[in-house]
Amino acid sequence: MNVFNPRILEACIRDVTARLTDHQKASVLLHALERLPAEGGSREIMENSVQALLKTNGLPCVDLTKALILRAKTRLVAGYRTSAQQDLHSVLTLDPDNQDVKDIIHSQHLRPEMLLREPNGPPRFSIEVWTQIALFLPKRDLKSLLLVPHPVSRIASQLLFREIDLHLTPLHEPTGIDSGVSFDDASDVDRDLDNWHHQRSADILTRILVDPQFAGQIRTLGIHAASHDLSQSLAFQVGMLLNALPKLSNLRKVHCSGSKNLILRAVRCMHKCIPKIQELSLELADPSVDIDIPRFKHLTHFSLTSEGGDPTTTHIFIAQSRDTLRALAIQNSCWHFPADALSLRQLSNLEFGGHLTTEMFSEILSNGYQLDSLKLSGSLECSPSPLFRQHRSALPFLRHLHIRITSLNRHVQDRDLCPSISEFVRHRTQLRTYHLFLPCGAENRRIGFDASTWGVLPALSQLRSLAMTIPGDLSLGLAGWLVPRNVSALVLDMEGAAVDVVSFLKQIRPGIPTSLKYVGITNMRIRSVQVVVEHGFPQVRVVAIGQNVWSVIKGRSAEFGSSDALRAGRSVEEARQVSDISVEQWPYRRVRFHRKEWLELMECGDAVWRGVGG
Template identity: 40%
Template sequence: MDLFNPLILDASICDVVRCLSNESKVELLLYALRNFELKGSSRTIVDNAVQSCLQVTTLSAQSVALALVLRAKSRLAAGSKLAAQADLRAALEADPDHIEAQTLLNMDPAPEERLLRLPRCGVRFSTEIWREVARFLSRRDLKVLLFVPHTLSRVASQLLFSELDLFFTANMCPAKDAHQRVYSHEAESLQRHEDDARQAQRTADILSRIITDPTFAVVVKTLRLFLPRIALGQSVAFQTGMLANALPKLHSLRTCHISSDCEAMVPILEILQRANPRLRSLSLACLEKHNHLAPLEFQYLQQFSYAGRDGNPEQIVNFLHQQRSTLRTIHIDNPSWLFPFEALSIRNLTRIEFNGYFPVDSQTVADILSQGRQLDTLSLGGVLKCSPSAQFRGMKGKNPLPFLRHFSFNVHPGSTCVDKDLFPAIADFLRDRKLLTLHLVLPDNVVVQRNIGFDASLWGVLPTLSSLRSLLITYPRDLATSLAMWLVPRTVTALTLKGAHAVVGRDATSLLNQFRSGTPPTLRYISFDEFPLNAVHVIEHGFPMVQLLRIGWNCWSVCRREDGCIVGLEPWQRSRVRYHAQEWLEWLGCEDAIWPGNTGFETSGLLRDAECV
């Protein structure tokens, strides 16, 4: 015959194989696989063939080992090294003397692969478990894990870069005219310029990585943007141009904070609305007095924060009304604005932070106490023209705010209310609560303090707060220094005293010695707005147990030997205060000094002041 049909050969093979036993069929199939070329979709063919062979229960150990080795070769060719190693180990269990399996398993990997190879152990945790473990570590610990050849390295990288802080310094804002550049070398030190240049380079590198590396961009969930005030003649086109390319790449972005002038904020918000319409948390800090923001169109916000000065609140109020059903936390900081009660559903909120204006007829306190049953954080502050004591007293016996854990009340200078029952009413409201954080701040003015009933008796409520961990409070001038620290709960780890310098007198060392006798042994952070002695004296005579001391704008870490003895104080540089304050507070165990902000941006004390350094 001159013509030959290849299908006749296939049919003949099938006829012959049909007459063989299962063991013989396996031997024939394995023989064919040994001559099979591994390319393209061949892995699927090999996997199916080997799996069918392994279904035959009467196979010899040598045949089982041979089948597993053939599948391991296929998987190695496809790059699945861990799966191939599992097959090779199974082959050696079936036939311990299989030379080819031993050779393939003991092949020496490349040096970089050898470093990343996980140790052989009986129990291996999943990536999800390691991620949950790493969530309990500080950022400094996570940075150390980046150099560990383990799954934790990848997990630490994802957690670290899930939150990004980008600082756009003045050097990144090109002026329209080179002669209009303003650099005051007399006012700024060389260190300040070096810090700003380093941050500018870091910001540019991160934005470039976001634009060019999708796997890196998808990790980012929280983004904080800090832009300087725009001087006359400067343009924001450079920053907005970079962000216009970077923000659309952040598909996992859920939280964003913007601190800038309105000139820069408006175009960034427009980009953000187009690129990330499903944002969950938005925080805006306007650095100028007048706000002219474009209409905001986010529809899924659960957390919103706005800080500014003066301006028209109508636009923000309308936006809050649109988000009424989804908002759970709200932060508004504008001394001239009223509380937007009609735009909010207080029953749905778990967090309210309002720093504004309380007119004579204000019922803000009563409305919040009566409707905010789900609140765990309440921060009220501003210029008081009303008398809120009756509103606090009116809730007696009604168990208002049963889940409250963080409370702050801040009276601003300029308050003219005369309500001598105000702070006694607040003390009764707070008594015996399971608070974790308490801030009570007043102006350093004896007349104002007397008009609103602030005196030493207020401190009498402190011992009833048995769970308190963070306390920021104004020191009354009629409080005995020998008694003050004994009133502070023993559980407090972070303490800030406002106005303590007014009662120091001539013998500041004696005051510190009296403080020391009653200071809680668990205290790790102490802060004064002013103090006449230097940091060394404050630590030696008053607070030798703390890890961090702050006086005004200056901070010092306490250095100790392994036996606990103090060897010196390390002053914080400007760059640490401005760029790494939260990281260092966590590292020193002083995280309780941070006010638990609703979006991670609105903090108090050290971190709030750091933005001004």
């Protein structure tokens, strides 16, 4: 049988051209480009090939003009007339009487004087170049570009609407926070703002339905709704949402929070119309319910937050997706770790909140070889210190570690727990994030939590984010000096330290690293954030007290602050520094939905947990 393999021609061409000089190779490439059709998606090939020809040293002028003319024709077909005119101008510079250029000018109805005139302004970049520049800008700068009368404003609009959030119901803000500070006017929810978000969500859904190009550029979708709709508008919004979801052909990342009915309908619609979802995050507002999630064949990131319910259906879903999952987060205080459903060797990010058992620790330390970030929280029901000792060198790629023990089972007596964790992290110089929150009081002795737990910190020289509980026997003056010098985000849990606020700040301030930009304090009643900044952390840009967040603004407008500081016995320089500082509280919506974006904008990106969602 006579069988011809066309790949033989490609191999022969490659072998022949390998023996040619650069000029001969350029001639062969130019000969091939002349036979390449201008249509049919060959523009990238033409652009790369002509760019290679232009960079060839000593190329004849005739070949240069041919290459530029070929690229100009391809650009005209693709609609890039400005860049095509630049190529034609370059040809006329080399050969003013070129007949091919004159034919193109006549056929495209171009004016010769436009090509011959030297531009007086700055160089005009192509849309592709502006797009690449805009990709590096934060959202705040992209929003500013919307007001610029330039093509870059349209690019900014497209990039901004790659990620959209839909708020389908009014937001109910908390009226009080356990930190002792509450949100301003939290009890009086801004109904005008709720109405604005409601109208904005409806406008976005309408745009998706009528504009396929706009719908095709959306990559990330956030859906937020309460479990009960008091405004009676959720049914209409959900109907629009279900009609709009099939239009989002390029959607890859979805977060949905709300009732079981809303989440189930949205997930089933996406499974039917957008099977290539890669990241799925679900937050159930209804307690004690379970949800049957259909399988997504391309799913790599999955997150589920719920309370109570039966974990069977969730475990089945995880087992079905174990071959593709690379990041998993489960938060349910009533559930156990799904060890049988997971393939831990393939995971790079793992978060679990629930019952912390021996089986869980053994499975993670034995098989979590690829883990880059690990977050564990919940009630401790075992004594895992022997496992930490046995697997001291496990998890070799771990860079982010978070452990929060909320309570201890009454049978737990593991006085070696904290020392074993310290030994586990001592030689991990690659660790960037270390969070350790432990119960205090009478339970300290049961898990060996004392000042020695902080003694391991100086060994973690590359640490950037630190969050720890302060034990009662730790000297506050020493605590600041134990914090590694590279730390830029620090969170202190004051549950075990019974001390006055001002006294605490004055003791810890001398040893705090100068690189610190973010500080958080929990479980301590603080009446004034200004006091925290002035007495303890004047160098930071963001302060978090409990669940509330403030930006630190430095200026020279507060004249009365200087006189108050001088009356308090401070020096002139100290009084001037205090007067330069003021704070601005973040609105609840910013804390709830845009915390990561604003922290990165304030150069506090190390305070963002780099886990499944980060």
